[in-house]
Amino acid sequence: MDFSMPQFLIAMPEIFLLSMTCAILLIDAFLPPRLSYLTFLFVELTLIAAIFITIPQFKNYPISIVTFNGHYVVDELAITSKLFIYLFSLFSFIYARDYIKTRDIPQSEYYLLGLLAVLGMSVMVSAYSFLTIFLGLELLSIALYAMVAIQKHSNLATEAAMKYFVLGALASGMFLYGISILYGVTGSIEMDGVANVLKNSQNTVPMLGLIFVLAGLMFKFGAVPFHMWVPDVYQGAGTPTTLFIASAPKVAAFAITLRILVQAMPAMQVNWEHLLIIVAVLSMFFGNVLAIVQSNFKRMLAYSSIAHIGYTLLGIIAGPNSTQGYSAAMFYIFTYVLVAAGAFAIITVMSQKGVDLDQLDEYRGLNARNPWLAFLMLLLLFSMAGVPPTVGFFAKLGLIESLVEANLVWLAVLALIFALIGAYYYLRVVMLMYFEEPKEGNQALPVFVPRDMQIALSINGFAALALGLFPSFLIDLCRISVG
Numbered sequence: 001m002d003f004s005m006p007q008f009l010i011a012m013p014e015i016f017l018l019s020m021t022c023a024i025l026l027i028d029a030f031l032p033p034r035l036s037y038l039t040f041l042f043v044e045l046t047l048i049a050a051i052f053i054t055i056p057q058f059k060n061y062p063i064s065i066v067t068f069n070g071h072y073v074v075d076e077l078a079i080t081s082k083l084f085i086y087l088f089s090l091f092s093f094i095y096a097r098d099y100i101k102t103r104d105i106p107q108s109e110y111y112l113l114g115l116l117a118v119l120g121m122s123v124m125v126s127a128y129s130f131l132t133i134f135l136g137l138e139l140l141s142i143a144l145y146a147m148v149a150i151q152k153h154s155n156l157a158t159e160a161a162m163k164y165f166v167l168g169a170l171a172s173g174m175f176l177y178g179i180s181i182l183y184g185v186t187g188s189i190e191m192d193g194v195a196n197v198l199k200n201s202q203n204t205v206p207m208l209g210l211i212f213v214l215a216g217l218m219f220k221f222g223a224v225p226f227h228m229w230v231p232d233v234y235q236g237a238g239t240p241t242t243l244f245i246a247s248a249p250k251v252a253a254f255a256i257t258l259r260i261l262v263q264a265m266p267a268m269q270v271n272w273e274h275l276l277i278i279v280a281v282l283s284m285f286f287g288n289v290l291a292i293v294q295s296n297f298k299r300m301l302a303y304s305s306i307a308h309i310g311y312t313l314l315g316i317i318a319g320p321n322s323t324q325g326y327s328a329a330m331f332y333i334f335t336y337v338l339v340a341a342g343a344f345a346i347i348t349v350m351s352q353k354g355v356d357l358d359q360l361d362e363y364r365g366l367n368a369r370n371p372w373l374a375f376l377m378l379l380l381l382f383s384m385a386g387v388p389p390t391v392g393f394f395a396k397l398g399l400i401e402s403l404v405e406a407n408l409v410w411l412a413v414l415a416l417i418f419a420l421i422g423a424y425y426y427l428r429v430v431m432l433m434y435f436e437e438p439k440e441g442n443q444a445l446p447v448f449v450p451r452d453m454q455i456a457l458s459i460n461g462f463a464a465l466a467l468g469l470f471p472s473f474l475i476d477l478c479r480i481s482v483g
Helices: 008-030 037-054 076-101 107-125 130-148 155-186 191-199 205-221 229-236 239-246 248-264 266-292 297-321 325-350 371-385 391-405 409-435 451-469 472-482
Strands: 065-067 072-074
Touching: 008 037, 008 065, 008 072, 008 107, 037 076, 037 107, 072 076, 076 107, 076 239, 076 248, 076 325, 076 451, 076 472, 107 130, 107 239, 107 248, 130 155, 130 239, 130 248, 155 191, 155 205, 155 229, 191 248, 191 266, 205 248, 205 266, 229 239, 229 297, 239 248, 239 297, 239 325, 248 266, 248 297, 248 325, 266 297, 266 409, 297 325, 297 391, 297 409, 325 371, 325 391, 325 451, 325 472, 371 391, 371 409, 371 451, 391 409, 391 451
Parallel strands: none
Antiparallel strands: 065 072
């Protein structure tokens, strides 16, 4: 048996995250309660350091390097995805800090579980075998189940955690079953090994494996028909947890879907294209239509996220026949996660005083209570709807161009129709904020936003506008990342 020494240096981001998680866990055990805020600082500093460790890898590793006996890869896709995962997680924890202080939520446990989830995502995007993917996926999933259930006195959170856990376990089982079928056919669990065998195979059994693997991935994405957990978990979990689930894990799910379909199964392109078309159309339809009838803001954004995953899949579908399909999909998921995180952050800020303000009616007259907050929310909702000049417009435009280039004009027309349907429920919230009077009582009082949160929200909101006015840097980065 050949054995070569792994290149530990290229896995430095994960090694650092794991070491710091263990160190912070140990330090936190000896910290007196009055110094518990140090855990938050250590976690944030860890993520900042992880970003600085990862950035030089762009220059140091211009070509893909596979190590750890074919289980780990570092390439542009992995590096870019990690940077965005660390950045979105950094902002998620900043938004969460004041919220969890005012509730009976164990702060240290929340941040440490979040850091473990970040480690799981980091492993996922650098995974080059199904074994590593599964390890990263489960590390992420278990941390997220615990984060949803962390509000132990909330029946809604407990119910959401139970649903998430049961359905997540089912999805993991399907994913694992798909892997076992592919391993049985190909005799390999590594990406290039599976691709090489499937390239010359006339066997139809891998199709069954593909269906089960895709089912597991679509569950993690929250795409139809594996979307049932999304509205319940988004509503039941504490808003910072919802924010976290709606942001960085989507980037990890996208990266791993691209790696499996494009690098391990190029020979089955026609099959997975047809399956993804069905999933994308159903996701756009059900996501947009069901979002219209929601009165709960978090549930509305949950159904909206299902629709946006449908749009993202369009880029992957167009990818094999378009020069910009994969990069358009990557640009779309990055920008969607950015604006979704901002929207949930504003809900978090609105819920500072111990009560979740997640009903749409509670946003009536927000402009009169805090014009700046209303303006930021307007920018984020316009971006989700695809209104120019926000970044959401260019994201949708890129996807439609790639579909036309791939001769999938009918799919581009469908995407446009669903985008118009989706604009209705976003504009309804804008109308409530600007053209309705605030409710009487506490809900008519001005909304106070702490200065640090105000800065973070402003960066988030204006990023949606700035990236719309100057999208070329991010577009080029996505093109480089997916080749």
